[in-house]
Amino acid sequence: MLFGAGRAAELPDVVGALGARPFVCTGGQPARHAALIGLLPGARLVHPVTDEPTVEAARLAVTAARAHRADAVVAIGGGSVLDLGKAVAALLGNGTDPLDHLEVVGRGLPFAQPSAPFVAVPTTAGTGAEVTANAVLSVPSAGLKASLRGPSLLPRVALVDPLLTLGCPPAVTASSGLDALTQCLEPFVSSFANPVTDALASEGLRRAGRALRAAYTDGANVAARTDMALCSLLGGMSLANAKLGAVHGFAGVVGGMVDVPHGVACAALLVPVVELNIRAATEPGAAAAAGSGAGSGAGSGAGSVVLERYASAARLLTGRPEATVADLVSWLRETVAQLGVRGLGAFGLSAAHADEVAAKAAGASSMRGNPVALSTAQLREVFTAAL
Numbered sequence: 190m191l192f193g194a195g196r197a198a199e200l201p202d203v204v205g206a207l208g209a210r211p212f213v214c215t216g217g218q219p220a221r222h223a224a225l226i227g228l229l230p231g232a233r234l235v236h237p238v239t240d241e242p243t244v245e246a247a248r249l250a251v252t253a254a255r256a257h258r259a260d261a262v263v264a265i266g267g268g269s270v271l272d273l274g275k276a277v278a279a280l281l282g283n284g285t286d287p288l289d290h291l292e293v294v295g296r297g298l299p300f301a302q303p304s305a306p307f308v309a310v311p312t313t314a315g316t317g318a319e320v321t322a323n324a325v326l327s328v329p330s331a332g333l334k335a336s337l338r339g340p341s342l343l344p345r346v347a348l349v350d351p352l353l354t355l356g357c358p359p360a361v362t363a364s365s366g367l368d369a370l371t372q373c374l375e376p377f378v379s380s381f382a383n384p385v386t387d388a389l390a391s392e393g394l395r396r397a398g399r400a401l402r403a404a405y406t407d408g409a410n411v412a413a414r415t416d417m418a419l420c421s422l423l424g425g426m427s428l429a430n431a432k433l434g435a436v437h438g439f440a441g442v443v444g445g446m447v448d449v450p451h452g453v454a455c456a457a458l459l460v461p462v463v464e465l466n467i468r469a470a471t472e473p474g475a476a477a478a479a480g481s482g483a484g485s486g487a488g489s490g491a492g493s494v495v496l497e498r499y500a501s502a503a504r505l506l507t508g509r510p511e512a513t514v515a516d517l518v519s520w521l522r523e524t525v526a527q528l529g530v531r532g533l534g535a536f537g538l539s540a541a542h543a544d545e546v547a548a549k550a551a552g553a554s555s556m557r558g559n560p561v562a563l564s565t566a567q568l569r570e571v572f573t574a575a576l
Contacts, residue, residue, distance in 0.1 A: 241450070242276065243328070290339075314362075
């Protein structure tokens with residue numbers, strides 16, 4: 190991991206040490222990072238990524254990379270770009286069809302061979318994909334998103350330069366920043382939390398609390414951008430080791446059904462999920478999800494542990510030592526409103542989809558980390574509130 194303002198200048202040497210024919214994934218406007226791409230050594234091929242990646246997009250990109258005789262993959266962009274880059278690198282060493290390895294809707298075969306060398310250069314502060322061992326692909330025919338997963342998907346190098354995020358428009362800053370915050374909050378309260386992930390997630394929450402609104406208000410604020418880039422990085426490391434929760438359990442489902450950016454979906458779901466988890470934890474006999482961390486155990490003790498976790502998150506985000514779970518909900522609600530996040534209803538979803546979404550979300554892998562077990566009726570309630 191290479192982190193810090195100005196470290197993008199090291200990218201040419203990093204890539205040159207790994208290959209002579211890099212396949213470069215970037216966003217839909219490659220000119221935005223043309224100067225950086227132009228410094229890359231060797232015979233490079235630039236592959237724009239215009240939407241969140243699908244299975245078919247991954248197939249086409251792998252075919253292009255093979256035709257180029259690529260010996261390394263570089264991804265310079267947001268979470269979608271990084272995910273496609275990871276998929277291409279893994280498949281260059283392991284066949285062509287993502288469905289051979291995709292979870293849930295594919296064969297789920299492990300990657301037997303190493304990936305091509307992969308360098309991840311995030312230009313948004315959101316998914317933390319630069320330090321995770323999975324790549325999310327949309328499967329339109331199944332109406333959901335699923336992951337390629339395995340140690341070989343970890344990038345060889347994660348180069349995080351906060352200066353590359355200065356050009357993010359406010360809407361992208363908002364959605365990606367709330368995703369980064371969520372990816373620290375969910376592992377922090379996860380049933381699989383542990384002391385190591387607590388240290389990572391708590392630092393990420395602290396930085397998001399002081400920087401998210403500032404980065405949205407003033408995109409040229411380097412200190413705020415640096416805090417959010419680190420929040421994203423820490424969130425990726427946290428979720429990779431302590432799992433996520435219901436926000437991401439829902440987000441993968443709704444993102445596969447309608448064209449809603451992942452960060453926007455997470456932002457719309459964040460407050461409804463936190464509110465319901467807190468309420469469920471206060472109910473007599475609250476049952477925690479299976480795990481060994483924040484929500485371990487069952488019965489009244491489990492609920493109190495979950496509530497204390499949320500109270501700790503409130504203190505980290507607000508910077509107030511007396512903050513309560515009610516203050517957490519208020520801070521999150523105010524932040525989502527201030528950042529202009531739209532509800533899921535703006536993307537074509539309605540209450541008529543509640544049963545389908547709740548059923549799919551219940552089986553999502555991310556749901557296993559939720560600190561309390563939620564019923565189907567409660568899942569429908571969350572979805573309706575997020576509309």
